[in-house]
Amino acid sequence: MKKADVFEFYRRLAETDPAPETELEYVNPYTLLVAVALSAQATDIGVNKATKLLFQEVQTPQAMLDLGEEGLKQHIKTIGLFNTKAKNVIAAARILVDDYDGEVPQSREALEQLPGVGRKTANVVMNVAFGAETIAVDTHIFRVGNRTGLAKGTNVLQVELKLEKVTPAPFRQHAHHWLILHGRYICKARKPECWRCPVDDLCAFKPKTPAPKEKIAA
Template sequence: MTRKKIAEFYTRLRDLNPEPKGELHYVNPYTLLVAVALSAQATDKGVNRATGPLFEKVQTPQQMLDLGEEGLIEHIRTIGLYRNKAKNVIALSRKLVDEREGVVPPDRDYLETLPGVGRKTANVVLNIAFGIPTIAVDTHIFRVGNRTGLAKGKTPDAVEKVLEKVTPEEFKLHAHHWLILHGRYICKARKPDCWRCPVEDLCAFKPKTPPPGTQPAPKQRKAG
């Protein structure tokens, strides 16, 4: 995708949603960190259902330690891999209490040392909690980047590097949200809704998906 098309791509997404927001519910940087860690291989809606009651009681690492692993498990049983996630949340809470006085720092390198926290989770926290223009590549962004031609790469890290390079500065803060929402609701995994896509004409994906209830035109046979 050319620079001109990339700028137009983001401009259209911005025009439709000037101030995009993440869909995970949180109270502060710590609860956001916990929510994102819990969201791996789970839906945001499922995580929100579990963390709603949890975050009424727990809003700091120390409160999480006071709740304990079994207490946390009771809140997150409906989330996939809940036992392993509970262990990680308790461990990262202990580390924050012991090393940072319970404060989540705007430091990617440090965040990636926390149990259960990878680059994607760290980038989400930096972007949403601290307003740092990072791009966290999840399955949606990985798909959108490759499918549209915006940022091709064989790994999430590779796609992130391309996006960091090609995304104009004015769009970097919200690029993460625009691309995730586009992938979640329009450029869906099994069958993208090309017929209602605002950037369909800029996208390299073929064949385009027609509107529901319509069939693509039959191929013409050659005479002779």
């Protein structure tokens, strides 16, 4: 995608949603960290349902330790891989209490040292909680980057690095959210809704998906 087209691509997404936000519900940086870690291979809706009561009770790493692994499992048992995730969340809480005075570190290196926290989770926390210009590439962003021609790559790291390279400065803060929301609601995996896409003319995807025909009343 040409440089001018990239700028226009983001400009249109920004015009439709000037202040995008994560769809995960959280209270503070710690609960955001927990929510993002739980969201691996799960939907934001499912995580929000599981954490609604949890985050009323637990908002700090120490409170998570007080709840305990079995107590946490009771809250998140509807989420996939909840046993492993509960173990990791408790282990991460112990590290945060022992090594960081209960605060969430702001660096990617420190975040990635926490159990259950990979590069994508670290990037989300850095961006949403601390305002870093990071781009967390999930399946939606990976698809949008490759399908549109915005940032092609054979793995998520390649797409992330290309997006960081091509995304213009005015759009770097919210690029992650614009792309993930675009992939989630318009540039869908099985059948992209090209007929209502604000950037369809800039996109390399062919052939464009036509609008569904209206059903004729019997």
